[in-house]
Amino acid sequence: MTDNTALAIVILAAGQGTRMRSSLPKVLHPIGGRTLLGHVLHTAQQLPASDVRVVVRHERDRVVQVLEDIPGVEAVDQDEIPGTGRAVQLAVQALPDGFDGDVLVLSGDVPLLDVDTLAALLDEHRSTAAEATLLSATLDDPTGYGRVIRDADGSVARIVEQKDASDEEAAVAEINAGVYVFRAASLRDSLAQVTTANAQGEMYLTDVVRLLRAAGRQVAARAARDARIALGVNDRVQLSEAAAILNARIVNHWQRQGVTIQDPATTWIDDTATLAQDVTILPNTHILGATTVAEGAKIGPDTSLVDCEVGENAVIRRADATLAVIGAGANVGPYAYLRAGAELAAGAKVGTYVEIKNSQIGEGSKVPHLSYIGDTTIGRGVNLGAGAITANYDDIHKHRTEIGDEVHTGSHNVFVAPVKLGAGAKTGAGAVVRKDVPAGALALSVAPQRNVEGWVEKNRAGTAAADAAARAQSAE
Numbered sequence: 001m002t003d004n005t006a007l008a009i010v011i012l013a014a015g016q017g018t019r020m021r022s023s024l025p026k027v028l029h030p031i032g033g034r035t036l037l038g039h040v041l042h043t044a045q046q047l048p049a050s051d052v053r054v055v056v057r058h059e060r061d062r063v064v065q066v067l068e069d070i071p072g073v074e075a076v077d078q079d080e081i082p083g084t085g086r087a088v089q090l091a092v093q094a095l096p097d098g099f100d101g102d103v104l105v106l107s108g109d110v111p112l113l114d115v116d117t118l119a120a121l122l123d124e125h126r127s128t129a130a131e132a133t134l135l136s137a138t139l140d141d142p143t144g145y146g147r148v149i150r151d152a153d154g155s156v157a158r159i160v161e162q163k164d165a166s167d168e169e170a171a172v173a174e175i176n177a178g179v180y181v182f183r184a185a186s187l188r189d190s191l192a193q194v195t196t197a198n199a200q201g202e203m204y205l206t207d208v209v210r211l212l213r214a215a216g217r218q219v220a221a222r223a224a225r226d227a228r229i230a231l232g233v234n235d236r237v238q239l240s241e242a243a244a245i246l247n248a249r250i251v252n253h254w255q256r257q258g259v260t261i262q263d264p265a266t267t268w269i270d271d272t273a274t275l276a277q278d279v280t281i282l283p284n285t286h287i288l289g290a291t292t293v294a295e296g297a298k299i300g301p302d303t304s305l306v307d308c309e310v311g312e313n314a315v316i317r318r319a320d321a322t323l324a325v326i327g328a329g330a331n332v333g334p335y336a337y338l339r340a341g342a343e344l345a346a347g348a349k350v351g352t353y354v355e356i357k358n359s360q361i362g363e364g365s366k367v368p369h370l371s372y373i374g375d376t377t378i379g380r381g382v383n384l385g386a387g388a389i390t391a392n393y394d395d396i397h398k399h400r401t402e403i404g405d406e407v408h409t410g411s412h413n414v415f416v417a418p419v420k421l422g423a424g425a426k427t428g429a430g431a432v433v434r435k436d437v438p439a440g441a442l443a444l445s446v447a448p449q450r451n452v453e454g455w456v457e458k459n460r461a462g463t464a465a466a467d468a469a470a471r472a473q474s475a476e
Contacts, residue, residue: 005126006101008184009049010091013037013108014057014078019235025059026233027108028066031243032250033270033289036233037063039111039246041070042271046115047104047122053094054108055087083202084178089191092184100184102126105205107178109233111242112249117229118179121222125181130220131212132186134159135179137227144234145175146206148221156219159206163199174223176206177230186212246271254279267300276312294328303333311346324356327363345380359390362405374398375417379405385429387412404439 017026027037034042037054044052049072056063057078064075076094078087088105095103102125104118117135125133134156136148144162147169151157159176160169190208198204209219224230233239250271251264258277261267266284269275274292281287282300289307293299296313304320311328321338327346332338336350341358344350348361351368359373365382367373373384375392382403390401391414399417407421410429415421422439430445437443460466 006099007047007049007104007122008051008053008092008095008099008101009044009047009104009106010088011037011040011044011052011054011106011108012084012087012178013063014055014087015109016058017109017234020239021236025063027063028059029233029239031111031239032246033272034111035066036111036242037066037108039271040106040108040113041067041073043113043115043118044104044106045070045072047118049104050101051095051099053091055091081196081203082200083196084205085191085194085203085207088187088205089194089203092188092191095184103182103184103187105178105180105182107232110178110230111233112229112231112245113179114229117224121179122181124220124222128218128220131183131217132209133181133220133222134209135177135224135230136174136221137177137224137230138173139175139227140173142173142175145232146178147172148174148176150174156209156221157213158210161198161200161204161206175230177224178232179230180205182208186217308338376401376403376415378403379407379423381406383408385409385411385413385427389414391416 013027015026020026020029028035052073053076054067054073055076055078060077067073067075076091078090092103121133121135146159146161147165149157149160149169149172187208190211193211194203194207196203212219228245231242233242247268248264250269251261251267254269254275255261259275260280262281263283267281268286270288272290273287276293276295278296279293280298284302285300286304287293287299288305291305291308293310294312297310298315299305300317302318303316306322308321308323309325310316311326311330313328314326314330316326316332318334319332319336319338323340324338324342326332326344327348329347330344331349335353337355338350339357342356343360345361345363347364349366349368350356350361353369354367354371357374359376361367361378362380362382364380365378367384367388368386370386371384371388373390375398376390377400388409392398392401401415401417402420404421404423404425406424409427410431412430413427414432416432416434419433419436421437424440425437426442427433428442428444431443432445433443456469457466
């Protein structure tokens with residue numbers, strides 16, 4: 001940026017957003033791992049601003065709650081006077097006494113703005129010594145946006161809101177993106193002259209442009225390099241459109257960082273996720289939240305990771321995981337479900353139709369198929385047979401199961417917690433383990449098998465099974 005002029009940022013987030021038809025405030029709707037407002041705040045925090053003020057009104061407490069943990073950001077309450085002009089006026093009044101730098105005004109429902117665009121806007125403003133500079137864009141369909149009306153020499157004359165525009169003005173394709181930089185003193189003076197004499201009975205911030213021009217002050221405009229950057233979100237259709245644009249931007253970024261993404265159209269990556277070089281993402285995969293994926297990992301297809309940590313060279317196929325840690329070289333899926341607290345050490349395997357919850361799977365250990373493992377600690381080199389279940393809940397409390405190193409279990413075992421299996425222990429097929437198993441011991445649940453001859457013919461006479469049994473007996 002061209003100079004060190006003090007900068008304050010005002011973010012408008014007071015509107016109700018009725019077109020969203022939602023009980024959730026518009027600016028709190030999520031895309032790409034953040035709320036709409038969260039994206040704007042994230043971008044604002046990357047600029048050298050001394051103060052950030054967010055103007056709130058509708059669902060005020062819910063919006064303020066997301067600001068509480070962000071240093072340097074304060075909420076400003078909008079009063080009964082409606083309009084963006086009044087919102088900015090109140091925010092400027094809340095700035096420290098004597099602030100005389102530039103004021104950057106952003107909208108909380110324009111999530112696609114990036115730092116480069118805003119830095120260029122600030123440079124334009126300062127290099128031209130303008131009193132105000134606005135960001136514009138040219139849209140094929142400008143419906144709903146304020147129009148930028150220029151004089152014959154191309155300079156900005158005024159901004160006209162859609163509902164106040166004449167037919168000729170409404171035909172203009174250049175729109176006001178709702179992003180401005182003002183010199184603080186000029187902004188204060190002009191806002192004091194803004195009235196509510198318009199179709200909506202609101203104090204329009206756009207009137208500041210008209211007043212500055214009427215006073216002979218310079219107003220500049222910089223067109224966004226990509227019109228989509230300036231798109232606001234007013235309904236669910238625009239929300240999904242913005243999400244798609246943002247996701248394409250994120251996917252493109254990671255591809256340029258050395259990540260192989262086979263099908264960008266079906267891959268969704270949150271802005272908060274981190275991928276290393278030589279990661280491979282297969283189709284229909286979602287990498288969400290604060291997920292981190294280390295070098296060489298292969299994710300997908302048909303996989304969803306939320307707030308997970310994935311180690312180097314891990315392989316995850318057709319799996320769903322949330323708040324899980326998957327170690328280097330671990331193998332997950334297909335059709336595995338990792339719940340919060342699942343931790344897989346290096347080389348561990350969680351296979352087909354396995355659910356893991358709040359459990360640690362040791363290095364090289366395997367839970368290959370058809371199992372539920374909850375509240376369990378498993379040591380190194382363990383192999384659980386098919387159908388293993390840790391019965392961790394007694395209808396009142398959760399209890400833990402502890403399985404030592406190199407334990408190998410038979411198929412269809414139930415471990416009734418709290419219970420411990422010592423290192424090297426074995427279990428027979430069908431065992432129900434209710435007592436601790438010493439190291440190196442074999443646990444069996446032995447019940448003699450009893451065959452009741454003739455039961456089918458007697459109790460299921462006339463059925464296909466009875467007929468088949470009769471034929472077999474005759475053949476014998």
